[in-house]
Amino acid sequence: MALRPLRVMQSFRTPRPTTNPYIVMLDQALAAEPTIDHVRFSWREALLGRLDVIHFHWPEVLLEGDRPWKRWGKRQLFRLMLLRAAVGGTAFVRTVHNLELPSGLDPATRRLLVTLERRTRLRILLNDVTKPAWESATVVIPHGHYVDWFAATPRVLAAPHTLGFAGLVRAYKGVESLIEAFAQTAADRPQLRLRISGRPTSAALRSELESLAATDARVTLDLRFLDEDAFATAIMSARGIVLPYRHMHNSGAALAALSLSRPVLVPRNEVNTALSAEVGEGWVHQYDDLVDADDLRAFDDAVAHEPAEPPRLGGRDWSTVGAQHADAYRAAVAGVR
Numbered sequence: 001m002a003l004r005p006l007r008v009m010q011s012f013r014t015p016r017p018t019t020n021p022y023i024v025m026l027d028q029a030l031a032a033e034p035t036i037d038h039v040r041f042s043w044r045e046a047l048l049g050r051l052d053v054i055h056f057h058w059p060e061v062l063l064e065g066d067r068p069w070k071r072w073g074k075r076q077l078f079r080l081m082l083l084r085a086a087v088g089g090t091a092f093v094r095t096v097h098n099l100e101l102p103s104g105l106d107p108a109t110r111r112l113l114v115t116l117e118r119r120t121r122l123r124i125l126l127n128d129v130t131k132p133a134w135e136s137a138t139v140v141i142p143h144g145h146y147v148d149w150f151a152a153t154p155r156v157l158a159a160p161h162t163l164g165f166a167g168l169v170r171a172y173k174g175v176e177s178l179i180e181a182f183a184q185t186a187a188d189r190p191q192l193r194l195r196i197s198g199r200p201t202s203a204a205l206r207s208e209l210e211s212l213a214a215t216d217a218r219v220t221l222d223l224r225f226l227d228e229d230a231f232a233t234a235i236m237s238a239r240g241i242v243l244p245y246r247h248m249h250n251s252g253a254a255l256a257a258l259s260l261s262r263p264v265l266v267p268r269n270e271v272n273t274a275l276s277a278e279v280g281e282g283w284v285h286q287y288d289d290l291v292d293a294d295d296l297r298a299f300d301d302a303v304a305h306e307p308a309e310p311p312r313l314g315g316r317d318w319s320t321v322g323a324q325h326a327d328a329y330r331a332a333v334a335g336v337r
Contacts, residue, residue, distance in 0.1 A: 003035065005034070005035055005036050005037045006036050006037065006052040006330065006333060007037040007039060007049070007051050007052050007053075008030070008036045008037065008038060008039065008051070008053040008054075008329050009039040009041060009045055009046065009049065009051050010026075010027070010039070010040055010057070011041050011054065011055060011056040011059055011061070011062060012027070012041055012057060013041050014040055015027055020252075021149055021228065021252070021256075022252055023057070025146075025148075026144070026318075026322075026325075029144070029319065029321050029322030032319070032322060033326050035323075035326045036325075036326050041062070043077050046077075046081045047080055047081060050088075051085075051088070051090045052090065052329070052333050053090065053091045053093055053332055053333060054081075054085065054090055054091075054092055055093045055094075055095070055325075056092065056093070056116065056120075057095050057097060058097060058098075059113060059116055060113060062074060062078060063075060063078060063113075075108055075109065078112050079112065082112075082115060082116065082119065086119070091335065092116065092119055092332075093120070093121065093122050093123070093124065093328065093332050094116075094120045094123050094124065095124040095126070096123050096124065096125050096126065096130055096132055097126070098249070099130070099133060099249060100133060101117075117134045120134065120136050121332045121335050122136055122137045122138065122331060122335065123138045123139075124138075124139055124140075124328055125138050125139070125140045125141070126140075126141070126142060127142065127250065127271050128140045128274070129270040129271050130249070130250075130271075137331065137332075137335060139324075139328045141325060141328065142315060142316050142321070143250060143255055143316065144316045144317065144318040145258075145259045145313040145316040145317070146252075146255060146256045147259045147313060148318065150228070150232045150260055153228070153229050153233070154233075155236065156233055156236045156237055157236075158236065158237060158239045159193065159237055159239070160191075160239065161189075161192050161239065161304075162193040162195060162237065162238045162239050163192070163238055163240055163241075163242050163303075164196075164197065164234060164235065164240070164241050165178060165194075165196050165243070166197045166198055166226065166231055166235050166238075166241065166253070167197075167198045167231065168198050168199060169196070169198045169199065169200040169223070170205075171202075171205060172247055173244065173245050173246070174245055174246045174290065174291070175196060175209060175244065176209065177244055177291065178196075179194070179196070179209065179213060179216070180212060181244075181291050181293050181296060182194045182216065182219065182293070183212075183215065184292075184293035185296055185297060186216065188297075189297065189300065190218070192218060192296075192300055194216075194218060194219045194220070195220045195234065195237065196209065196213070196220070196221050196222070197222040197226060197230075197231075197234035198222075198223070198225075198226055198231075199223060210223075222234070231256070232256075235260050236260050238262065239263075239300075239303040240262060240264065240265060240299055240300075240302070240303035241253070241254075241257040241262050241263070242296070242299065243265065243267075244265075244290070245267055248266060248267050248269065248272070249271060250271065254275070254284075255316075258279055258283055258311045259313065261306075261311065263284070263285060263299075263302070263307070264283070264285065265285045265286070265287060265291065266284065266285070266286055267287060268286035268287060268288050272286055273286070278312060278315070279312050280307065280309055280311060281308075281309075282306075282308070283307055283311045285298075285302055
């Protein structure tokens with residue numbers, strides 16, 4: 001006898017043009033999965049709908065508001081959602097995008113998120129290295145690739161001896177350290193170029209990047225918001241993409257570069273070592289501690305020629321990802337009931 005589709009509500013609403021591509025592609029994959037009834041988030045559904053599963057990604061977003069009374073109101077709705085789920089037997093599933101709760105939360109919001117974490121039945125991990133801070137059953141479902149996402153973007157050739165960074169520029173991503181390390185290659189690699197593409201998250205960070213780049217004519221800054229085509233073009237125009245993050249757990253930017261057939265230079269850790277083994281030789285290069293000039297010289301040499309084989313991303317097809325999520329939801333419901 002065929003199983004009825006599970007009714008699963010995500011913690012995200014209808015995707016917009018600026019929505020994280022991971023969410024957009026997951027939304028599409030779940031909508032195409034025949035064994036689940038895919039529902040986007042609304043407070044009405046959360047409180048009144050018949051739901052088998054609520055799947056949370058960044059639950060703190062549901063508690064945000066630009067006025068104190070809005071935040072207070074959302075906390076009350078969140079409490080009612082927790083109560084309704086407990087009474088109705090709705091299973092909570094969490095994707096572990098971040099290892100810890102966000103910093104700077106007010107005490108009331110933190111308490112609600114801790115309650116959610118404690119009641120979560122199953123956690124979806126993006127890799128098998130992640131060790132969640134909260135106990136629950138876990139399943140590994142890798143982040144899907146971006147091959148289809150960028151399929152319609154016109155291809156561009158990579159400029160020789162050009163390294164790049166593309167994406168939102170946040171303090172933890174270490175772009176300032178990248179420019180400083182790059183400056184040390186001026187004497188022996190005058191032909192080397194560095195392109196930084198993406199909007200800084202603060203005026204102070206923008207000013208610092210502009211000050212550092214002003215001393216090296218080989219550095220080009222494009223500090224604007226990048227739509228998806230501009231982001232892909234920025235990646236493809238470089239021979240290799242440097243991600244000088246101070247902390248890296250899961251990186252959509254690395255996967256995006258690999259989906260566009262550009263090698264990446266990333267911090268050495270278990271996740272990136274496993275990614276290197278998965279995609280094949282020559283695609284994932286690693287550095288220890290902070291990226292330095294020697295790392296950049298070695299990467300420039302390595303990406304002068306493309307690897308012999310394209311990156312292996314077959315295990316990250318989104319139809320597979322959708323089916324794996326459906327299996328995870330059934331496991332979570334079985335655990336509750």
